[in-house]
Amino acid sequence: MATVFKLIFAVSMLFTLLVFCRGSIVGVCYGRNADDLPTPDKVAELVQQHNIKYLRIYDSNIQVLKAFANTGVELMVGIPNSDLLALSQFQSNADSWLKNSILPYYPATKITYITVGAEVTESPNNASAQVVPAMHNVLTALKKVGLHRRIKVSSTHSLGVLSRSYPPSAGAFNSSHAFFLKPMLEFLAENQSPFMINIYPYYAYRDSPNNVSLDYALFESSSEVIDPNTGLLYTNMFDAQIDALYFALMALNFRTINVMVTETGWPSKGSPKEKAATPDNAQTYNTNLIRHVINNSGTPAKPGEELDVYIFSLFNENRKPGLESERNWGLFYPDQTSVYNLDFKGRGVVDVPKNSTFTGFNGTTWCIASSNVSQLDLQSALDWACGPGNVDCSAIQPSQPCFEPDTLISHASYAFNSYYQQNGASDVACSFGGAGVKVDKDPSYDNCLYMTTGTNKTAASNTTAMASTSSSSPSQIEVFVWASRFLLMTFLGLLNIA
Template sequence: MLLFASRHSGSDIELQGIILFLSSVIGSCSGSSIGVCYGRNADDLPTPDKVVELVKLQNIKYVRIYDSNIQVLKAFANTGIELMIGIPNSDLLPFAQFQSNADTWLKNNILPYYPATKITYITVGAEVTEAPSNISALVVPAMWNVFTALKKAGLKKKIKISTTNSLGILSCSYPPSAGAFNSSHAYFLKPLLEFLAKSRSPFMVNTYPYYAYRDSPTNVSLDYALFESSSEVIDQSTGLLYTNMFDSQVDAIYFALMALNFSTIEVMVTETGWPSKGSAEEVDATPDNAHTYNTNLIRHVINDTGTPARPGNELDVYIFSLFNENRKPGLESERNWGIFDPDQTSIYNLDFNGRAPVDVTTETNATNSNGTWWCIASSEASETDLQNSLDWVCGSGNVDCSAVQPSQPCFEPDSLISHASYAFNTYYQQNGATDIACGFGGSGVKTDTDPS
């Protein structure tokens, strides 16, 4: 993670900062969004249809997958959930070599499921500049072939094409105004940025404040990485004030784009998050920190806060990831970025609507010594959210809901909120009466008053 770098001249940067600000004010904004990455590099994952149930329960509207798995595409049909699908690095060569390969892939893997499955983005390759073999030269030719295939099918304006990049594509990232792409990637970047500008597609980047903090804790405070800092870091070249590492990393990309005269390209964050468990040296990879980071991130994004260089600007972000993935190599943290374990047990509770408090305890049992806590349905939850949660609890949640069926003891009062409260509390008590067992995407609330 690059934290420090040389600066441009002050006058140039000041002018660039003004241009960025004006472009953010003039540009239209349709609202930022939060999605989640659905990786499948793990054992005993739930079937795709069960994953869809879980995603709906959490009110997640945007999902990124890393290939075009047919069973996954089928499972998301008619849900309204928007999918970003991927073409893996291992498949780049045939896509780059022949137009017919892209045409055939689109015909067999996309068109049979679209538009019932709402595919909005295709990523061609992932972090190719970090790949051990030099495959980056294949990316843009493959993108053009996929674009041509979409054009033939009349979908070039409905499905956008890009590729995901690591923050390591920058040679400088601090201060943000010094953001600059690594010149060694110029042969890849120039045609890529030209493609993105012409197709009006976003520059996709994976940003991880966790690594910036872990690798340089003397220069990056934990609070700054977690959106919890009470002080500000000033970019002396622009006067812009930063209260978190995430904004600093995103703005470094914006300044790097502007330095190459591609300021019209928007940035999309395709991965970010915080691990809940790490190796011995990764002491801050904890459920509490993961919960804090992602909760603050969600609030920051959905409030259309933007970044200091692009205040109020739309920013779409995907949290990594839905599940812990035990097949991944490396340090322990690599396998523990998930919100859920593969058995669908919550690692910590996240409210994708941004309503949950940040300081909810995620590790300890929250039931008091007398066992007088219950979990009930929130009166502020929508009927749709309650019904989705109720369906999940009585299905994948393994709660016996026969008692709320007609003529059964807990059927009355016959209302959705009453039936949901019965199911929520049963699930809550069966799963240790912890805070995370009363989440339900913000539809559940704890009470010390006996709801019966």
């Protein structure tokens, strides 16, 4: 009997370690407020093609849930505000909703979160009082079928739930929401569910450009904003807003609740007064966001803290009301073509505006592919570089360091840069019929190293050098491997003792 208990203990420790080492994730919001979107089946194919592993949907649409069965994509399913009254009044309503909307599709469709209401404090018909009772009823329904540990229950909020967010250390919740926030926070803490927040630095910049710099909103700032109370240094607004929420939680003594960003992003098009709503700014924000998140950078107040983030949104939605920007947050057009290039693994190159001129560190520049040209022109330029251009393109072949991400723009960027560096790094060498652009940021990633002028280094030959110059601190994978071995040895030791 003692051996069985020791086995259970060791296995539970291993599962705990697996969760601990998961790392931050980046998902995408799949809104459907449009009349020209592809069918859910087509959307499921698109999502898989672009390595999107996590998706937020705003209701429990049957066709959507069916489409993502057996795809491995994890879904966050929403309960609309219009359903809160019924679910908050009677447990039987929550039981029926779960039975009809979730259980027929689970576990073939991976559902990991249920969001009860969305930004209720911002809705015209404030349903705040109904949120927590509905959350309790949904959780009870999950407990009845044994899914309460696999599917977490929470609710999403706008940053307007805070009355103060600057400086971050002075972050505080709006007292007018206290009547429902306190029981909600108690629910989240007790059930180890995250506080879900929607954060948009774009709006902060758009509405107050004299107080917020564009670079600070885009993760591009070279200067720092100092919190006068803590001395913490902030180089971007995203971190500052997240920390304001953490400090608000700590002020109420809810220190164990994690934060999850359920919406953030940047529009690619806006009205004449929304000059910052451009494809280049949207690409810059989301690319920098992804890198920031998957590197587990954390925030100044929570360094190294995991933070799950969902980018808004998958498609442009033509039926959304308001300014032009409201209909142009999508990563994809309804015809499934990309609005701009984005790598969800955080490893791809960042494209820049065509005809831009840069001067890099010590004059170093690189040449990458532009997303402003057609796929046909890009493919032709890549074929020329790897053929008559005499570029060694072995590094972008399958299983080689620069093959992933397996996209035309990434492969072309590596080939363009190799040709550019081998031919004197001149403007002409980065032309490629208008398909190439010069940048001053090293596009290298992981073990894929982009050469510079005067070197013949390839990505494959530099794998060892890359590893030797990396940070001396162990990676999550190294920690996981070490800890797994430790637990395995401990487990075997326990069996021997028994």
